[in-house]
Amino acid sequence: MTPQQGAQQTLLSASELYCERDDRVLFEGLSLSISDGELIQLAGPNGAGKTTLLRLLAGLNRDFNGQLLWHNAPMTTVYSEYAHHRLYMGHLSAVKKSLTALENLRWLTAQDKASEEELWDALEQVALAGYEHTPCLQLSAGQQRRVALARLKVSKAPLWILDEPFTALDKDGVSWLERELQSHVSNGGAVIITSHHALEGIPGLRRIELGGVA
Numbered sequence: 001m002t003p004q005q006g007a008q009q010t011l012l013s014a015s016e017l018y019c020e021r022d023d024r025v026l027f028e029g030l031s032l033s034i035s036d037g038e039l040i041q042l043a044g045p046n047g048a049g050k051t052t053l054l055r056l057l058a059g060l061n062r063d064f065n066g067q068l069l070w071h072n073a074p075m076t077t078v079y080s081e082y083a084h085h086r087l088y089m090g091h092l093s094a095v096k097k098s099l100t101a102l103e104n105l106r107w108l109t110a111q112d113k114a115s116e117e118e119l120w121d122a123l124e125q126v127a128l129a130g131y132e133h134t135p136c137l138q139l140s141a142g143q144q145r146r147v148a149l150a151r152l153k154v155s156k157a158p159l160w161i162l163d164e165p166f167t168a169l170d171k172d173g174v175s176w177l178e179r180e181l182q183s184h185v186s187n188g189g190a191v192i193i194t195s196h197h198a199l200e201g202i203p204g205l206r207r208i209e210l211g212g213v214a
């Protein structure tokens, strides 16, 4: 994954999205596109529809109207390819508490076919060296978040779709994740993120505000 010299390439585009839940319109006429080297931050109050939109963009929820294209092809026709090229992390850490940190990371990155060395290295980079064989139920909330975030060091997906990834992280964890986001877009990746955290200073950052209660 190297940045294109000159022209950017549109990875994902959405046009005229309409979505309602419980008879309430969350968004309508919503269009956006993201290219390599860009980071989109979805903002808005609680209940505005940020998680809902992320799940639509990740192809995990088809209960909407509008069009999603991955590399200019309808997402439904290229979904299996898309699923290998986007990394989705929900707002819960999604680690299995009975499994160790290493087992969780192995499971979360199964499609990346990472070596054991890469997995150990990723855990070290999120400051979990020495916790590889610790069951996640014995880790703090922030450490469990770090296990989930270690995926970012292993994945080769160009598009990251991240729902509140800063949750439970301490100051060092926040700085680490900011650097990872910056590094990913600088290396030609793209990120769509929901976060109440300020993300100033990342090149290619755009903010999209969702409306809130109608």
Ligand SMILES: Nc1ncnc2c1ncn2[C@@H]1O[C@H](COP(=O)(O)OP(=O)(O)OP(=O)(O)O)[C@@H](O)[C@H]1O
Pocket (backbone or CB within 6 Å): 021, 022, 026, 044, 045, 046, 047, 048, 049, 050, 051, 052, 053
């Ligand atoms: N599965 C569902 N069934 C019915 N309504 C839902 C469902 N999921 C979400 N909603 C409704 O959709 C609205 C948007 O929820 P969503 O989680 O997308 O908001 P959000 O902007 O991510 O909020 P927050 O900042 O609190 O995480 C909420 O009002 C919620 O009640």
